[in-house]
Structures are given as structure tokens and as C-alpha cells.
Amino acid sequence: MIKLNYLTKYLIVINPISGSGKAKKYINQIDSFFLSRRLEYKIILTEYHGHAIKIVQDYEDYYDVIICAGGDGTVNEIVNGFNFNLDKTFAVLPIGSGNDYASNLNLAKEINSLLEQILNPNGKFIYSDVISIRFKENNIWKEKLSLNAVGIGFDAYVAYLNQHNKRISGIISYIFAVFKGLKNLKAINFKLHIDKREVQGNFVVVTIGNGKTSGGGFYLNPRASINDEILNITTIDKVTKLKLLKELPKALINKLDKVKEASFYEGNSIRIEFDEPYFVHSDGEILGTEVNEMEIKLYNHKLKTIVG
Known part of the structure; x- marks a missing residue:
């Protein structure tokens, strides 16, 4: 398994209605996590169906890691916004109604532990098929x-x-x-x-x-x-x-x-x-x-x- 280099700029795309609206409760927790570590990051909440596609297209040039906070629908939108030639890194916070793609990734269950997993310079990654x-x-x-x-x-x-x-x-x-x-x-x-x-x-x-x-x-x-x-x-x-x-x-x-x-x-x-x-x-x-x-x-x- 390949080791991940430490990446410093994070874009977090949160779908606030994921999980029948339960995703909202994680917004402050995610924000506090990144703020306390003095990392360069930006949180954007999706506002309509298909919005995550546009968010990724608008911001992926600048950010190194694109984090999806949502379910499979939000994951789907983000991948449809990716420019694969830029070779950015993708991460998932599975807080949606369905988290089938994330179930393949062997992720930590608790949000802070999972965020640490994403930031860890010794973290692992794969190249997923699309x-x-x-x-x-x-x-x-x-x-x-x-x-x-x-x-x-x-x-x-x-x-x-x-x-x-x-x-x-x-x-x-x-x-x-x-x-x-x-x-x-x-x-x-x-x-x-x-x-x-x-x-x-x-x-x-x-x-x-x-x-x-x-x-x-x-x-x-x-x-x-x-x-x-x-x-x-x-x-x-x-x-x-x-x-x-x-x-x-x-x-x-x-x-x-x-x-x-x-x-x-x-x-x-x-x-x-x-x-x-x-x-x-x-x-x-x-x-x-x-x-x-x-x-x-x-x-x-x-x-x-x-x-x-």
C-alpha cells in the first residue's frame, strides 16, 4: 500500500441535508477540528441538487484534498466534478443516508478519528476505479x-x-x-x-x-x-x-x-x-x-x- 504525503490545503464539501438532515450537527465539529490544528481549509455547504459538482470545478485547482461530508449522492456529485488530470486526493466522511462507497474504504467510525486518519502523514490511499x-x-x-x-x-x-x-x-x-x-x-x-x-x-x-x-x-x-x-x-x-x-x-x-x-x-x-x-x-x-x-x-x- 502506498503512503500518502502530507497535504496542507483541504476543501470540505458538506451536504447539510444528508442523513435526513443529521449532517448539520457535524458542521461545527469539522470546523473546530481544522481550526484547532491551524490548517488551511475551506468548508462549503451544498445548497441545491448538483451543487457539489460546481463547487469542485470552481475550487479543485487550489485545494489538495477534496473531502466529501455526505452520503453516496454527494460522493457521486463530487466525482462528476473532478478533473482527474489534476491528480487531487479524495476523502469521505460518510454521514449520509447511504454510505455504500465509503464501506469499501475501511474508515474509522468516529468523525474525529476519521479526520485524523485523513490528516495523518502516514495515511494510506488507493487509486479507485471510476x-x-x-x-x-x-x-x-x-x-x-x-x-x-x-x-x-x-x-x-x-x-x-x-x-x-x-x-x-x-x-x-x-x-x-x-x-x-x-x-x-x-x-x-x-x-x-x-x-x-x-x-x-x-x-x-x-x-x-x-x-x-x-x-x-x-x-x-x-x-x-x-x-x-x-x-x-x-x-x-x-x-x-x-x-x-x-x-x-x-x-x-x-x-x-x-x-x-x-x-x-x-x-x-x-x-x-x-x-x-x-x-x-x-x-x-x-x-x-x-x-x-x-x-x-x-x-x-x-x-x-x-x-x-
Whole structure:
């Protein structure tokens, strides 16, 4: 593991509504931590959806370490603002509703301990892979980046429901969304081109993972690793609502491989066609509700990220 040189200028991007607003209570603590150590830093609170993208684009030239204080949605925005040619360092304070990307980093649980981990000149880092996404919605092609996972089908529909109900947070919020989403469970005909291999099927879920978990702790891509230069793909065949409800808890305890309807693949690039437009998410954030074609590839070892 590579050792991190001591970095002196810190940009902390805080999403104050992360974790159903619980992130607000950490603002003063973070500020006091940096102030007491006489470090050069700047704290900026996001004010609207997509704001973190602009913040990073406006300030990353000057600051050495970009710290995300929020959940997976804020992580997703920050990576979409990065200029990877600048080789800045990324760190996460996981204080959001879902912290799936951070769960891959072996971080300290307590905020001050984690901040010390970030400042420690002997701290460690990895170069995380980054997912590149091209997707077509209403005959218009768009592009986005993802750090943790891309989901199509039931997984994305649940993410949509979860995103529009933030009265509760974390895995409980996601489970409520699962029960609500079961009312409209549907399978879609997919054609996946994974490198030179073709996979076809009638699936309720297709998920492409850089990280292992989605939805705050569901192991939907249990074989994934964020720096192994491989995309992990999971498909789940058409099942009844009762069957899905019975089998889905296995993903919480990393036993999805015991579900006979689940299949696992690996690749570097994927082209996906589906026979009707549907929901797609990236890191829990909805990319579109009527997407019908996608092209996904992996940028290897792209983002320098602090780990524990």
C-alpha cells in the first residue's frame, strides 16, 4: 500500500441535508477540528441538487484534498466534478443516508478519528476505479460518472422511491422503499454485451458494481472491488413478488450467491439494450426514468482515495 504525503490545503464539501438532515450537527465539529490544528481549509455547504459538482470545478485547482461530508449522492456529485488530470486526493466522511462507497474504504467510525486518519502523514490511499456511463433517454445520449454502482430495473425503481422519501435514512429507508416498490415489480427483456460475450434474459434487476453494496448495505455485487480494474455484473431472473421478498434478505448478509435466479459476470465494457424504457440509478441517484440503452466502461485506477 502506498503512503500518502502530507497535504496542507483541504476543501470540505458538506451536504447539510444528508442523513435526513443529521449532517448539520457535524458542521461545527469539522470546523473546530481544522481550526484547532491551524490548517488551511475551506468548508462549503451544498445548497441545491448538483451543487457539489460546481463547487469542485470552481475550487479543485487550489485545494489538495477534496473531502466529501455526505452520503453516496454527494460522493457521486463530487466525482462528476473532478478533473482527474489534476491528480487531487479524495476523502469521505460518510454521514449520509447511504454510505455504500465509503464501506469499501475501511474508515474509522468516529468523525474525529476519521479526520485524523485523513490528516495523518502516514495515511494510506488507493487509486479507485471510476465507472463511465453513456445512456440514452428519449433518443438523447447523456454521460455521467459513477463510483459505486449502476442499477437498472427493480433496484433503480427502489432507488427512485427512496430518493423521494427522506423522512427516514439508511437501510431502513431502503427497506421501506423495497416494500413499496414490490407493488409494481416487473421484469424487462435485456440484452447485455459484456466484452465479447452476449447475455440475454428477462430480468428484474441488472446491477453493475465497482463496490460491493447498494442501498445502504445490500450486497448486490458481492465479488466487486473498487480498484481491481473489473466491472462486476449481477442479474436476477424474473421472480414472483413473494419469491423476491423471500430471497432479497440474503443480499443483506452477503449470501446472494445462494439465490438460484442470480447470475454473476465480469467485464471491462458493457453495452445494454432493454425492450422498454425504465429506471436507472447511479450511486443511488436517478439518471433517468425512461432509459432504454446504455454503454458502460471502467476507468482504471482513476481517483486517488484515502483509506483506513
